Structures are given as structure tokens and as C-alpha cells.
Amino acid sequence: MSAASLRAAAGPTLAVLAGLAAWALVAHRAGPLLLAGPVEVLQALVSERARLLEATARTAVSAVGGLALATTLGLLLAVGAWWSRALRAALLPYTVVLQVIPIVAIAPLLVVWLGYGTAVALATATLAAFYPVYSAATTGLAAPPRELVDLFHLYGATRLRELVLLRLPAALPALFSGLRSAAGLAVIGAIVGEFVGSNGFPPTLGYLVVYAARSARPDLCFAAIVGAAVLALCLHVVVRWAERRAIGRWYGV
Amino acid sequence: MITLRGVTWAPDGHRVLDSFDLSVELGRITAIVGPSGCGKSSLLRLLAGLRPPDAGVVTGVPARKAFVFQDAALLPWLTLRDNVALPGRFGPIGDVTEALARVGLADHAHKLPAALSGGQRMRGSLARALVARPELVLLDEAFAALDGLTRASVQREFLALQAEHAWTVVMVTHELVDAVRLSDRVIAVGGPPLVVKADLAVPFPRPRDPAAIPPLVAALEAVYAA
Numbered sequence: 001m002s003a004a005s006l007r008a009a010a011g012p013t014l015a016v017l018a019g020l021a022a023w024a025l026v027a028h029r030a031g032p033l034l035l036a037g038p039v040e041v042l043q044a045l046v047s048e049r050a051r052l053l054e055a056t057a058r059t060a061v062s063a064v065g066g067l068a069l070a071t072t073l074g075l076l077l078a079v080g081a082w083w084s085r086a087l088r089a090a091l092l093p094y095t096v097v098l099q100v101i102p103i104v105a106i107a108p109l110l111v112v113w114l115g116y117g118t119a120v121a122l123a124t125a126t127l128a129a130f131y132p133v134y135s136a137a138t139t140g141l142a143a144p145p146r147e148l149v150d151l152f153h154l155y156g157a158t159r160l161r162e163l164v165l166l167r168l169p170a171a172l173p174a175l176f177s178g179l180r181s182a183a184g185l186a187v188i189g190a191i192v193g194e195f196v197g198s199n200g201f202p203p204t205l206g207y208l209v210v211y212a213a214r215s216a217r218p219d220l221c222f223a224a225i226v227g228a229a230v231l232a233l234c235l236h237v238v239v240r241w242a243e244r245r246a247i248g249r250w251y252g253v
Numbered sequence: 254m255i256t257l258r259g260v261t262w263a264p265d266g267h268r269v270l271d272s273f274d275l276s277v278e279l280g281r282i283t284a285i286v287g288p289s290g291c292g293k294s295s296l297l298r299l300l301a302g303l304r305p306p307d308a309g310v311v312t313g314v315p316a317r318k319a320f321v322f323q324d325a326a327l328l329p330w331l332t333l334r335d336n337v338a339l340p341g342r343f344g345p346i347g348d349v350t351e352a353l354a355r356v357g358l359a360d361h362a363h364k365l366p367a368a369l370s371g372g373q374r375m376r377g378s379l380a381r382a383l384v385a386r387p388e389l390v391l392l393d394e395a396f397a398a399l400d401g402l403t404r405a406s407v408q409r410e411f412l413a414l415q416a417e418h419a420w421t422v423v424m425v426t427h428e429l430v431d432a433v434r435l436s437d438r439v440i441a442v443g444g445p446p447l448v449v450k451a452d453l454a455v456p457f458p459r460p461r462d463p464a465a466i467p468p469l470v471a472a473l474e475a476v477y478a479a
Contacts, residue, residue, distance in 0.1 A: 147322040147393070153303050154320055155343035165342065169330045250329040251367055 036219035044219035045226060051203050056227040059205040062118055062190035063231065066125020067183055073126070074133030075175070082141045082167065083159065099131045103192050111197045120197025121190045121204065128189025129182035136178020140171025173250075176243040183235040191228055205231070254278060255300070255389075255421070260309035262299055269295040271446035272309070279313075279388075282415060282422040284436035286429055286473065291444040293425045297391045300423060315388030315421065319381070323394040325374035327366040333377050334362040340385040352380040356410060372403035379411060383418075390415070392424035396431060408435060412459060433469045434461050441476045451476040 020038050027037030036044070045052065077095075081088035103124050110120045144166055152162050194206020205228050212220035255277040262270040269292035277283045285293045299306060301318055319340075320326075327336045338349045353359050356376040366374055375395065382390055395411075396404045412435065415422055426432050432439045433455055441451040453472065457465045 145326070147320070147324075147326040148328070150298060150301065150303060151320050151322075151326060154301050154318060155340055157343060161342070165339075166328070169328070172330075247330075249365055249367065 032218070033216045034218065036222050040219040041222040041226070044217075044223040048220055048223060051208070052223055052227050055203040055205045055208050055224065056231055058118065058202055059121070059187070059190050059194065059228070060231055060234075062121035062193065062204075063125050063183075063186040063235065065122050066127075066189060067129050067179075067186040067235070069122070069126040070129035070182060070186065071133050071179065074130055074178075075137050078134055078137030078141060078171075079163065079168075081138060082163070095131065095134060098127065103128050103189055104195075107193055107196045110193070114197070116197055116199045121193035121206065124193030124197075125186040125189035128192075129186040132178045132181040132185065133175070136174045136181075137171055140174030140178075141167045143174055144170040172247050176239065176247065179239050179243075180236065183239050184232050187228060187232040187235060255313040255315075256311070257299075257306075258310050258312075260299070260306045260311060262295065262304075262306045264295060264298065264304050267445065269445050269447060270299065270306070273447055275440075275449070277421070277423060278438075279315075279421045280419045281438065282424065282436040284432035284439045285423065285425045285442055286427060286432045286439060287442035287444070287447075287450075288477075289427060291442055292447040293442055294393055296447060297393055297423060297425055300389070301391055317385060317387045318389045318391065319383075319385045319387035321375075321378050321382050321390065321392045321395045323397050325366070325371075325378040327374055327377055327381075329366050332363050332365055333358060333369065336366065336377060337380045337384055339381060344385075346384040347386050349380075349384055352383045353377075355383065355414075356380045370403075371399055372407055375399060375403075375407050376410065379407070379414060383414060386418075388421060390420045390422045392422060392426075394426055395424065397426070397428065404431075411435075416459075429470045429473045430466060433466045433473070439469070439473065441473055443477075 024037040024039065027035040027040070032040065077091060081091055106127075107120065107124055110123050114120050114123060141163075148166060148170075149162075152166055157165070191204075191206040191209070194204040195210055198204040198207035200207045200211060205224050208224040209221055209228075212218070212224060257273055257275045260270050260273045261268065262273075275296075285296060287293045297320075298304070299311065300314060301320065302314065327333070328339070331339070334349060334353065337352055338346070340346050341349070350359070350362075353362050356379050358373060358376055358380065361369060361373060361377075366377070369377065375398075378395075396408060399407060408431070414420070422436075424432075424436065429439075437455055439451075439453045439455060440449055441453070442448060443450050451473065453469060455469060
């Protein structure tokens, strides 16, 4: 490591160390029932690793499943909205409502309909991730410049071929930027669903957070939050990787 | 002869053509010059047949047409070869390899547009026009994005192809020098709606004597100064 890069890394490292020290100090003053210090969280991560890993895996299934469902639905409906003006007009109120309804507010109702288990988290993750995907896909399908659209019309392209050969590939950059937001929202959506829709059999991150907070286990609560953050980060990295694989070369990357 | 008689056209609600008359000779290069937003690009879209006119008649437009745009308009996800072959997805085309070789890009066929220079992209765009075996070629500010030296060489290439295939060319540009250097006739327009302000023949043989160009450019500038 060069002297310059050492100097560049020194600032952030010092800030993190200072933060950890402050955290440990405040946790020590507050006591283990209110706030867990960094060491306690680390201990919880190790001692509860089996439960945490299983919970993270369950939540990951809901988040990834929700993201996949939202992507499929969002893309299909966006294509439909491009294809038919009437369908676009009909979808508008529903997409707006979906965007403005707080998922936390409908999660209890989903439990009534779907019962305890993965289905609620899957549903809330889908609902949370849907709008960014739909909105990005709609923008992306309208993305090709007029020249390219003119060119396809000059060739006498049918709407289907215009869609497949021009609009869908051209929509990929916008779609990926929508997917990046949607990936984070899917994790949040899954956890919100688990707050109310998971009873701990099997354990989930959302359940662990609620359970730990109620049983005065802030160390476990923080450990579950670490799990959620790692999960969201992994999803983000995977989407980024797919984006670079799919469209990086278009820009000479 | 391509003829527009009393053509009125409002493709997006704006009336860009209003009882417009024009005739264009086949096998020649006709340049349309004018300020941006005057409706000259709409004229190309009308000639391309993208939408029929709202009133009036357009006759004599050849069936096989090609577009060449300012930034080449290649699809960024297709290799140069696939881009040049694109018209082949919709109808019969000429030999792609031959067209690429003709514009000097045989060694770049496998590259994506992002890996090509601006001049190479424009040559690719010419090759894509070439394989469509067009009778009418529509140029929309085709050379505007190229730097001076590249522009001169791409224009030479374009003139050679036009002469070889007796293309009828209608080119829209706001570069008066380009218009005079390349075309057989320069139509100066204003608008919208589009009106013809001047119609000049350029009666000099190619390649053009550089000394012959400034007087005509000055004449065109005078049209817009008035």
C-alpha cells in the first residue's frame, strides 16, 4: 500500500474506530438490557450463528422470490402498458395506489389472508419491489431515440419485432437501475412482512428483530440487523454484477 | 422525379408542412438547408413514408429507402456485423461482408459500436444503408458529429457510393459548406411551416474546386441575412 492510499484510508478508518468506541461507551452506560455494545453484538453473531444463518436464509428466499415476482410482473405490465394505451390508462390508478400504500399498513391484512409463514413476507417483498421495476421498465421501453424508432418503421417492423429487437434491449439500462432500488426494497419488504407474519417457526430476520427487542436482547437484535444489511448488500452486488455482465460492454466497460 | 404537391402534414399536432410543393430529381443529391426546428427533418420522415400526409399527394418515392442519422444510430448491443445486417431481418439485403469491406471496416465486424470511433460508426451506418440496396437515401445531419478530417473522408466515401449506385439522396443539414460541396442542388428553407427561401443549382463537377464553394455559400448566407 502506498503512502498516499494509506493516508486516504486513515480518515474513514479512524472515524469508524471512533464510532465503535463511542458506541461501546454509550452501551456500557446504558446497560445490556437497553443497548448492546460492539463486542456483545459480535458475541451474539457467533453464539447465535445457527439461528441467524437460518433466519437470513429464510428472509433471503422471501426477498429474492419477491424481487423475482416483482420483476416478472413489473416487466409484463410495462410491456402491456407500452402495447396498449387503454391498458396503460387502466393500470395508472393501481400503480399509483401501490406506490403510496405503506406496506406496513397492509401487512396485518395479508396475515389474515395468507396465514403465518413465508407467503406474507413473499407478498410484502413483491409489493415493495414492484413499483420501481414497473416504473423503470416503462421508462426503459420509451428510451430508444426517435431515429432508431424511425429506422425500424422504415424497415416495416411489426410491433412485436420492434419490442423484441429494439425496445426490450434498449430498456435494460433503465431496468437495471430500477432493479438496484428494488433489491433493497425487497429486503425491507420481506422483513416488514416477517414482523407480523412470522411466528419464529422457522426463524426469520424480521421475527428475530421483534423477538429480541421484546425479550430485552439488544445484542441479538443488532445481530439480526447485521444479517439484514449483509443480505441487502449481497443482493445489491449480484444486481450490479448482472448489470455489468449484461450491458457493461455497450459502454465499452 | 419525386414530387410533393400541396402537402399538408402535422405528424405530432404541429403543422410542419402546409400546402408544400417540391420536386426532387432522381439519381441526384439534393440538400435541404435551414435553421433547426424549421421542419426540414420532418420532410425526410415524410419522404421515408413513416406517416402519410394529411393532405396533398406525394408521388415517385422509390420503394427501397435507407436512413443515415447524425450519431450513426447503431444498436449498442449488436456487433457491427449484426448492425449492418439489421435490415436483413425485415427483407432481402445485399452481402454484409462485402458492404463492410467496401467502407473499410472488414476487420471491425465483430466489435460493438462502443469500441468504434465516430467515423467508423458513421461508415458502419453507410454500410447498413448500402446492404438495404436503396434507391433513395435520406441523410439527417449525417456528418454533423464528425471532426473535420474524419468528416472529409466519410463524405468522400459517401460520394463514391452515391455515384456507384446512382442513389437519389435527400440530405438535411445546417452546414452550408457541406451542402454546397456535396449536392447538385441546395434548397434553402425556413419555417415552420416549411417554406422554400431559395433554390440553387450547383453546376460544378466533382471533386469540387474549393474556390467554387465560397460564392455559393455567401449567396445562401445572404438568403438568411435578408
